[in-house]
Amino acid sequence: MSNLRCELCGQEMHEGELGGKAWVCSNKQCERSDPMWLSDSEKRIRKLLAENDEKIKALTTTTVAGKRCDIEFHKVRLMGEGSGTLLFENGERIPFMKSDGAYIFYTIEEPMIHALQTNTFLEHIENLRWLSIDRVSEILEP
Known part of the structure; x- marks a missing residue:
């Protein structure tokens, strides 16, 4: 896992797949756990x-x-x-x-x-x- 933390929930972020976001939240309850989340x-x-x-x-x-x-x-x-x-x-x-x-x-x-x-x-x-x-x-x- 990375040291990068989610701005919304504070959980760890992991690298996203090709075609999605570069970083995805590991917390499934967070809106940024969706690889297509919008900034x-x-x-x-x-x-x-x-x-x-x-x-x-x-x-x-x-x-x-x-x-x-x-x-x-x-x-x-x-x-x-x-x-x-x-x-x-x-x-x-x-x-x-x-x-x-x-x-x-x-x-x-x-x-x-x-x-x-x-x-x-x-x-x-x-x-x-x-x-x-x-x-x-x-x-x-x-």
């Missing part, structure tokens, strides 16, 4: 991510031109660059991207183009984009 900063980050995820989830589904759709940003491109796809309930997909500060929607339906270019929808999609960027920054910034 205070990890708990804070998890809480921030959960709150952010709830906001994102609430904004992901919306209605455009009377049709319900999900907004899905591309994840394999540069984070926050603003490209993605609108996925409608009827299976229709409208790709979009942000270029020079403006959103471009790839559809030939004129009523849909007008609906997508309303300030309300553009603000909605921009808020969702910034929440997605914030989600990553909460992990990367201490």
Whole structure:
């Protein structure tokens, strides 16, 4: 056993396994006996991510031109660059991207183009984009 003592209960700590915490409490009643225990900063980050995820989830589904759709940003491109796809309930997909500060929607339906270019929808999609960027920054910034 080691000389290292648990900060919570004072019991001895032992080395953790690969994929878990480096040190695990030997007291099975202690929360740090779980090899996946979270530090205070990890708990804070998890809480921030959960709150952010709830906001994102609430904004992901919306209605455009009377049709319900999900907004899905591309994840394999540069984070926050603003490209993605609108996925409608009827299976229709409208790709979009942000270029020079403006959103471009790839559809030939004129009523849909007008609906997508309303300030309300553009603000909605921009808020969702910034929440997605914030989600990553909460992990990367201490």
